[in-house]
Amino acid sequence: xxSRAQSIKSxxxxxxxxxxxxxxxxxxxxxxxxxFIAIGTGSYDLSIIxxxxxxxxxxxxxxxxxxxxxxxxxxxxxxxxxxxxxxxxQGLFRNPLADPGLIGVSAGAALGATTIIVIGANFFxxxxxxxxxxxxxxxxxxxxxxxxxxxxTKGFGYQGVTYMLLVGxxxxxxAGVGIGIxxxxxxxxxxxxxxxxxMGSFGGVTWPLLIPAIIIITISLIFLIPNARxxxxxxxxxxxxxxxxxxxxxxxxxxxxxxxSAVGASVALSGxxxxxxxxxxxxxxxxxxxxxxxxxxxxxxxxxxxxIIADLFSRILLQPxxxxxxxxxxxxxxxxFLWLIFRMKRL
Amino acid sequence: MSLxxxxxxxxxxxxxxxxxxxxEINEGEIVSVIGPNGAGKSTLLNVLTxxxxxxxxxxxxxxxxxxxxxxxxRAFTRSVMSQMxxxxxxxxxxxxxxxxxxxxxxxxxxxxxxxxxxAVTKECNVQNLVHRKFNSLSGGEQRRVHFARTLxxxxxxxxxxxxxxxxLDEPTANLDLSSxxxxxxxxxxxxxxxxxxxxxxxDLNLASHFADKIAxxxxxxxxxxGKPEEIMTxxxxxxxxxVPIKVKYDPLRVRxx
Numbered sequence: 001x002x003s004r005a006q007s008i009k010s011x012x013x014x015x016x017x018x019x020x021x022x023x024x025x026x027x028x029x030x031x032x033x034x035x036f037i038a039i040g041t042g043s044y045d046l047s048i049i050x051x052x053x054x055x056x057x058x059x060x061x062x063x064x065x066x067x068x069x070x071x072x073x074x075x076x077x078x079x080x081x082x083x084x085x086x087x088x089x090q091g092l093f094r095n096p097l098a099d100p101g102l103i104g105v106s107a108g109a110a111l112g113a114t115t116i117i118v119i120g121a122n123f124f125x126x127x128x129x130x131x132x133x134x135x136x137x138x139x140x141x142x143x144x145x146x147x148x149x150x151x152x153t154k155g156f157g158y159q160g161v162t163y164m165l166l167v168g169x170x171x172x173x174x175a176g177v178g179i180g181i182x183x184x185x186x187x188x189x190x191x192x193x194x195x196x197x198x199m200g201s202f203g204g205v206t207w208p209l210l211i212p213a214i215i216i217i218t219i220s221l222i223f224l225i226p227n228a229r230x231x232x233x234x235x236x237x238x239x240x241x242x243x244x245x246x247x248x249x250x251x252x253x254x255x256x257x258x259x260x261s262a263v264g265a266s267v268a269l270s271g272x273x274x275x276x277x278x279x280x281x282x283x284x285x286x287x288x289x290x291x292x293x294x295x296x297x298x299x300x301x302x303x304x305x306x307x308i309i310a311d312l313f314s315r316i317l318l319q320p321x322x323x324x325x326x327x328x329x330x331x332x333x334x335x336x337f338l339w340l341i342f343r344m345k346r347l
Numbered sequence: 348m349s350l351x352x353x354x355x356x357x358x359x360x361x362x363x364x365x366x367x368x369x370x371e372i373n374e375g376e377i378v379s380v381i382g383p384n385g386a387g388k389s390t391l392l393n394v395l396t397x398x399x400x401x402x403x404x405x406x407x408x409x410x411x412x413x414x415x416x417x418x419x420x421r422a423f424t425r426s427v428m429s430q431m432x433x434x435x436x437x438x439x440x441x442x443x444x445x446x447x448x449x450x451x452x453x454x455x456x457x458x459x460x461x462x463x464x465x466a467v468t469k470e471c472n473v474q475n476l477v478h479r480k481f482n483s484l485s486g487g488e489q490r491r492v493h494f495a496r497t498l499x500x501x502x503x504x505x506x507x508x509x510x511x512x513x514x515l516d517e518p519t520a521n522l523d524l525s526s527x528x529x530x531x532x533x534x535x536x537x538x539x540x541x542x543x544x545x546x547x548x549x550d551l552n553l554a555s556h557f558a559d560k561i562a563x564x565x566x567x568x569x570x571x572x573g574k575p576e577e578i579m580t581x582x583x584x585x586x587x588x589x590v591p592i593k594v595k596y597d598p599l600r601v602r603x604x
Binding site: 015091094095096232233235236237239240242243244245246247285289290291 | 393396397398418419420421422423425426427429432434435436437438439442445446447449500
């Protein structure tokens with residue numbers, strides 16, 4: 001092995017144990033398996049094997065390629081982005097309860113998106129609603145909320161755990177008012193697309209909407225993961241991280257911006273899906289450890305995997321009707337949240 | 348090679364924290380800073396690390412201004428042990444010690460990691476703790492782990508003789524007698540391998556026994572700076588601490604009354 005290859009290999013395996021590598025590998029496999037199961041299951045009967053063998057009818061192929069596949073891909077990237085954004089924000093704020101939904105980041109993104117739909121349509125009817133405009137508005141909303149949280153919790157450190165959640169309640173309420181007003185002044189057609197944000201769903205996604213989101217989320221994941229070591233050092237506190245050679249301000253800005261982009265792009269396409277950013281990083285920590293080099297990719301994979309399964313349940317539980325997927329994640333996530341609060345009190 | 352502080356002054360909230368402070372730490376030398384609470388000792392250390400930018404005066408590492416050195420390079424030049432860090436998430440002790448390992452994408456550094464890691468954990472007597480959770484350790488054990496991390500940050504390939512400095516803020520707080528001795532003896536050993544050390548201490552005996560030079564601070568000023576036997580006198584210490592103090596040479600001992 002050349003020394004260059006050696007150093008690449010050691011930079012991948014440095015600070016990550018072989019057990020953690022195994023967990024990541026297994027999560028990869030689970031994700032692929034759940035993708036195949038989810039594509040092959042639904043109210044319309046079709047099979048992937050027949051598709052590969054070319055035995056499907058034309059209609060089956062259309063359902064598969066235009067409805068089922070984009071939907072599964074969407075749930076995977078939304079789960080991955082919410083999971084990794086939750087993990088990164090918890091690390092950044094050193095707060096185990098920082099979930100993009102709970103602290104108001106998703107609500108900020110939803111407000112940004114609804115504003116563009118209603119105001120954009122009312123005041124600039126000729127404005128071209130390109131497929132990047134909606135995610136960009138949602139990302140701006142998410143960024144705004146994180147910056148606000150950062151300013152408001154400055155100097156609170158670990159004592160700011162409850163404080164941040166209270167700010168989150170307020171932010172959620174303010175965004176709720178905004179969305180409420182926009183709902184009130186919106187037309188029937190706009191209303192239909194608005195209700196979708198408050199529910200959270202993967203239905204009705206098409207390739208032209210999906211591709212910009214895939215690009216944005218992939219780029220944010222690529223920028224987030226190299227920050228893993230820096231997030232670890234931030235756990236010692238900002239002064240200590242600086243003494244270990246971290247440009248703290250730059251790291252914070254880059255994490256805020258990338259996680260806001262990931263959350264914003266997800267919210268723009270699927271609405272507000274709660275508790276994924278809270279539950280997923282905790283599960284990943286529970287099975288393998290807390291270092292971010294493992295936690296960040298682990299949360300992305302686990303998030304993708306769980307979201308595909310949650311969406312599968314939302315499609316098949318009341319076939320052919322659908323339960324909003326946000327309902328399922330909240331039903332699982334909110335008791336978990338309670339459990340976490342009780343557990344923290346004992347610490 | 349030396350670390351210098353040149354006429355540093357700092358005001359915070361209209362209070363003069365540091366008044367025209369100058370200090371020199373040479374390679375291979377232990378300088379101990381002592382003084383009553385609120386004298387500005389920790390602030391002095393924060394100026395040396397670069398955490399705080401003073402209103403006037405310079406911090407100079409080996410003839411280079413601190414603000415001309417990149418943040419990453421600073422981490423290679425000086426290692427800091429501050430008073431206490433709590434961790435929110437349940438890190439393993441091994442993870443915490445590893446945080447002191449600075450990566451330089453240099454294969455020489457990577458291949459040496461396990462040797463360096465084993466050496467510092469053994470030296471600080473935490474080799475039996477590495478697989479435990481950091482938050483389950485006692486206060487003293489946590490300090491020893493942070494000390495091991497601080498030492499790991501100082502590691503250099505054996506052929507390198509870049510100057511290095513170790514800055515410690517009350518490292519012996521919470522430590523039992525044997526851990527205290529262990530830590531001070533490690534500092535002594537590091538000094539003899541040419542590391543420049545600044546250590547804030549409360550224990551005057553410890554300071555006079557281990558330090559090559561002592562700086563006595565009060566009200567943001569360095570009142571005296573020199574060899575322990577030259578500056579540790581009854582009258583002077585009494586005036587600094589405002590309690591009667593007697594110095595006994597045994598060879599050098601300080602007693603409180």
